[in-house]
Amino acid sequence: MLLLGIDVGTSSIKVSVVDAQTRQCVASAQYPETESDIKSLQPGWAEQAPQMWWEHTQQAFQKAKTKGNFDPKQIAAIGIAYQMHGLVVVDKDGEVLRDSIIWCDSRAVPYGEKAFQAIGCDTCLSSLLNSPGNFTAAKLAWVKDAEPQVYDRISKVMLPGDYIALKLTGEITTSASALSEGVFWDFQKDEVSRAVMSYFGFKDSFIPTVNPVFSEHGRLQKEVAQQLGLTEGIPVTYKAGDQPNNALSLNVLQPGEVAATAGTSGVIYGVSDQLTYDQQSRINTFAHVNHAPDQKRLGVLLCINGTGILNRWVRDVAAPGISYAVIDREAADIMPGSNGLTILPFGNGAERMLNNKIVGAQVKDIDLNIHTRAHIFRAAQEGIAFAFRYGLDIMRENGMNPGVIRAGRANMFFSPVFTEAFVNATGVPVELYAADGSVGAAIGAGIGAGVFSEREAFDGIKPLQLIEPGNAELYDELYVGWKKHLIQALGQ
Template identity: 65%
Template sequence: MLLLGIDLGTSSIKVSVVDAQTQQCLASVSYPETEREILTRQPGWAEQDPRQWWLDARQAILKAHATQRYNPQDIGAIGIAYQMHGLVVVDKDHQPLRDAIIWCDSRAVPYGEAALHTIGAEYCQSHLLNSLGNFTAAKLAWVKEHEPETYARIDKIMLPGDFLALQLTGETTTSISALSEGIFWDFERHALSEEVFDFFGFDKSLIPPVHDVFAPHGYVREMVAEELGLRAGIPVTYKAGDQPNNALSLNVLRPGEVAATAGTSGVIYAVTDQLFVDAQSRVNPFAHVNHTREQQRLGVLLCINGTGSMNRWAKQTVAHELTYPEANERAAAIAPGAAGLLCLPFGNGVERMLANQPVGAHFQGLDLNLHGAAHMLRAAQEGVAFAFRYGLDLMREGGLHPTVVKAGHTNMFLSEVFTQAFVNSTGLAVELYQTDGSMGAALGAGIGAGVYTTPDEAFRHMQPLRTVRPDVNSAVYEGVYQQWKAQLLLHLDQATVPSLLLDSAAR
């Protein structure tokens, strides 16, 4: 039996086909070849057309079939991973009513803050485990106020992966894990949050039926099966946000285990069995893929928006003629610290770990007689690593103390410069694995279909490619990090002052 995994990313769709018995990946492809754009109609906005996701997913599946490394008729279950916190709204005919408001969109922050103020911070921390910020519930509130005609036509709201499953099966479903990432779920009552729905005036009928993460979420329709060369009736047996799914793909399921990813955004994701709360909601706990009422498993998520997006911008701006491996080689030729050039990589929307302050991206200390493209490439990658260190220290303040991080050997972890900067600035060893989100989604489908009796069985063949540990440059990186942090705090102060002046003027 074969398993099909679909990973709906911000820049592309990735598809993998895995042999259920051996857990070996038979084919893995991405579509499109170039990064899919984010629509930014106003500063702080970020949207994508959900119909384009489906077109790309279809092309990715057909592209995987074209490798001729397997028989598509042997695929027996499908799993879906997706970019978290987005909002898709559809009418009674399951047609999207507007472009999706995606994860890095900042417009809904005031709505989340208003809900936090009225519902109460203490209540939100104990029941929702987070403030509402600019998560999915707040984005829906923005649509309700600014696009009332659209809101009135909404039959169901969903996250990006739910929309892909809808296209495959014709059915709408959700899960506790998905509802928690949208800040719709009350952990204390184990139910939809009465307070959130009452405050925003949402009707609970907008929420699709709730299924377990590892469970049938519908069956592939005949006309879709014919188009994609699949058997009709294949179940979609797994659906999860990209970061819980990344943790699953690394077999990070138990308290104390930690996963990391450095794609368009960067994430550290630590599993705990405690109701973790950060008073300022800079890091956020959500229901992990294996969370149940009887056995709590939360994923504490630190997200950095400006990760791969910063690396991409630097390469395209100063080294557009180079491939990513070539750009990494240029960066590696520069000594740690980039000769005093520092990069704050916060240019992809407001950062939650920075209290949603608009810091932006900056290069500090640029010397026109010293620094060139290679310095900027290295500074950008080191700046991303320092952002991870800053966020990790927030998690340590909350009592989480990881010693080893697991990561897929993909995206920025393909760069030796970034990987060494990460381990030397955080002090953590990193185990690198040959896996990614689409492979994790495929194995998740196997768990949901009952092919594996336990998640551990799905990963019994998985071994790390290598382990990267801090080296002699740790002290150098500590000094550079402290300089970087001082610059960040300076910019945070500058970002806070205008907002305080605005508040004063309003009063």
């Protein structure tokens, strides 16, 4: 028996086929090889076409079939992971009404802030565990206000993974986890928030059927099965946002366990059994994949918008055409601190941990006689690591004190320079695993289909490497200097 995992990322779509018995990946592919575009029609805006995700999903699976030695007819269940917080709206025929307003789009910040005050700060924090901020509900409010001709045609509101499931199955479902990441979920009442729906004036019919994360979300349509070479009627049994799914892939499911990722954005994600929240909503709390009313599992999430996207920008501007491996090698030849060069990585929209301020990416203290592109490469990776430290300190204020952080050996964690800076700046050891989002989605599909339990899913999984702090004192000193630049940029 095989399981198919689909990871709907911002940069690309990745699919993996996993052997249900061994939990080993037998084939994987991503599409496109180069990073997908983000449309930015105005400063602070970020959109992608849902139809593009579907086209890329099909291309990625066809590519996996040509690369892998597996029989598609043996795939018995499908799981989907997806970029969080994006808004997808469709009409009564399931047709997309506008491009998706994705996670790093900042236009809805004023709508969320106004809702926070009108609904009541205490009510929002105790019931929603977040400010409406810049999340999906606030994005929908922007559409209602700015594009009434689109809003009036909306039949259903969904997240990016829900759209891919719709294309596979013809059905639209959601979950408490998904609704919580959109800030539609009332944790006190375990239902869609009446306060949010009433304040924004949203129709109840906009919300799809609510299912558990691990459950059947529809079955593969005949025409799609024929097109992809799959078996008609196999179920989609798992849908989760990319960060809860990344945590699942790393077996981060129980209170106190912590995961990290550093792709286009960067995240530290810890599991709690308490309805916890940050008074300033600098970090956020959502329902984890295994959350239930009688067994609370909350994901406490720190997000940094500008991580891997900064690394990509630096490459494209300073050294177009070279590989990330070359960047890492050149950065490794520079001493920690980059000879005084400092980079703030906040150039990808409003940063929640900075109270939704748009600071912008900034390069500080360039010496034209000393600094080379290698210094820029290292300063960028160190700046990202210091941003993680800044955010982790906020998590520590809120009771999340990890003794170890688990991460997949992927994206920025491929870089020894970044990993060294991350471990020493945060002071927390990191366990690296052979895990990624599409494999996690496939394993989630196995849990949802009842092929194995949560515990059985990770039997025998061991880390590839443990990296421990070895130069924390130096990085603490460097962090103090980096933080001074950030404070100045914030005007504090």
